[in-house]
Amino acid sequence: MESKKKILIVDDHERLRMLVLATFKGNDDYHIIEASSGEDAIQLASSENPDLILMDLMMPGKFDGLEATRILKNDQNTQNIPIVFLTAKGQESDIDRGYQAGANDYIVKPFSPTELIQKVEKLLL
């Protein structure tokens, strides 16, 4: 088996981060790191060099998820990291904006563990 895959989950809601942690707890091949804001995400993405980023779009602070995605995708060091954005149901207009910002895929909240695992595995294969 190859080395561990590092996933960065960016969400201001702790519960959602816990949900992601819980989903990957049973698999030693994944290592989850967390950020609660766009600024933290940008910093961690360049220092930790994760294999994949799960990014909530709606976050308070200097950069929301959309802006953070744009910045990461314009940075040579981080532009190759696949980004999956998280958007709430009923806000489908976000999907276009997420893709325009450079994201690779999206998941609509609330999502099942299966959905999350499938998206992640598809991108990390």
Added chain:
Amino acid sequence: MVRPVDKNKETTRDPVEISEIQAIKYAEEFSSLYWAEKKKRQELESAHAELKKLYVELDKLRQKLKAENEFFIEEYKNDQFSGNIIGQSPALKNALEQIDSIAKRDVTILIQGETGSGKELFAKEIHQRSLRNHRPIIKVNCGAIPNSLFESEFFGHKKGSFTGAIKDRIGRFQLADGGTLFLDEVGEIPLDLQVKLLRVLQEGQFEQVGDDITKEIDVRIVAATNRNLLEEVKKGNFREDLYYRLNVIPIQAPSLRERTEDIKILAEYFLKQVCNQFKVHPLEITDQNIQQLENYDWPGNIRELQSVIQRAILIHTDGPLQFNFPQKRELSSDENKTKNDPQTTDRSTQKEDVKNLNKETILSTLEKTNWKVFGPRGAGEILGVPPANLAYRIKKLGLKKP
């Protein structure tokens, strides 16, 4: 970073919070099952892949074994490596000492020697004394393979790679993998194939006919020839680079002439063997017989000795054995008279010399001697060959005094 959930607090939480916590629990339980199953599946898959690999390996081995088996059955029938090296002569001992000193080193050996001098047995001896003796020694008679089949014979072929290739065939190189490949009559390999042979010897790699996959092999080469390979190199019949590649360690198989001491023991050995083979009452060999054999010069070496003895036994009715030397019939009566003359013991080489004389040389010499062949100042003396042989040659060439 996952903060432990405070159980006391839980009851005070609003329904949304509670359902979120349950969702997390559910996610953990569900995904742990999922991951466990995935792990099992992966283990199963890799076990399956491993099994598949083993099957392929097994199939290869089975094929190799089958080919080896076929080869050995054929080999057994042909009895190609039968017999042992027999004798105590200094020439033989010297050769065996040489073999002993290099057999265990994995170097390429070129055995040179006249026809019938037992080069094959020397090759077998080298193999048996080598560290490869747990694997087979495979013989290829380079002089007996048709040109068109050379590559297939050496390297094998894939089914359908040419007309008549009805199944995959393993080549001699592959058969000999881990063992020794004996290239008999190596001087007979056509020039265009010498380069291919050279490549295998240099890189240990080759491709089957009709296959792109490069195969690696580990064989020790022992080659043999009765030709003077260096001479063939000069004539352009043999690649110089291949010659040097083969001739790392040269070993000379002594001719029977060089080991007359062994004639007695060899004759007795063959006598016993042939009597057994033909269910003949064991015959005795007399001292006179031995002397007769020792006086002959054996151009065909041990193989000739064997057939001379075999023939003698088969035509024997009673009394001592009578030997019938094949050359005798070709010789004139003068030659027979001088047969036991010690000076003519190297008659065979002189006979060869006679053969090598061309028509023009003989003719011009005869003109000088006024067609005198025998006696002092005769053509025989001038050319340094037995006059009887020369006379025979003259007759054969159809030369007549004008």
